[in-house]
Amino acid sequence: xxxxxxxxxxxxxxxxxxxxxxxxxxxxxxxxxxxxxxxxxxxxxxxxxxxxxxxxxxxxxxxxxxxxxxxxxxxxxxxxxxxxxxxxxxxxxxxxxxxxxxxxxxxxxxxxxxxxxxxxxxxxxxxxxxxxxxxxxxxxxxxxxxxxxxxxxxxxxx
Numbered sequence: 001x002x003x004x005x006x007x008x009x010x011x012x013x014x015x016x017x018x019x020x021x022x023x024x025x026x027x028x029x030x031x032x033x034x035x036x037x038x039x040x041x042x043x044x045x046x047x048x049x050x051x052x053x054x055x056x057x058x059x060x061x062x063x064x065x066x067x068x069x070x071x072x073x074x075x076x077x078x079x080x081x082x083x084x085x086x087x088x089x090x091x092x093x094x095x096x097x098x099x100x101x102x103x104x105x106x107x108x109x110x111x112x113x114x115x116x117x118x119x120x121x122x123x124x125x126x127x128x129x130x131x132x133x134x135x136x137x138x139x140x141x142x143x144x145x146x147x148x149x150x151x152x153x154x155x156x157x158x
Contacts, residue, residue, distance in 0.1 A: 039098045143156045
């Protein structure tokens with residue numbers, strides 16, 4: 001029986017230095033194991049449809065159109081920010097792609113994990129600065145939830 005081995009490393013990147021450090025680890029692993037990287041950034045949703053229930057249909061449609069336009073601009077802006085990370089990956093000979101989504105970070109990333117079954121998820125955590133068991137109590141909510149909900153290994157970089 002041939003066993004399937006995932007060739008993708010998923011990196012959650014929120015734009016902070018710990019995310020850059022997580023990407024560095026991902027690149028080292030990808031280079032050594034001939035894998036590709038998918039960099040994911042999740043942005044907040046602009047407005048919930050349920051908050052517009054009191055508006056007339058015409059107003060709701062106008063607002064939805066404006067919100068979609070703003071979200072498209074935000075996705076493009078965030079994708080442009082990830083171009084530096086993509087260039088770094090390509091310069092090291094690692095195939096890389098980027099994806100910008102909106103919504104709940106953990107929900108969106110676990111959805112990608114369930115769909116794509118990556119080899120590993122790598123995420124940075126700014127909250128892992130203390131020592132000992134106390135660091136588990138202050139582990140960032142995204143990193144903690146990913147370790148609880150992910151169907152594949154999660155590497156947390158500090």
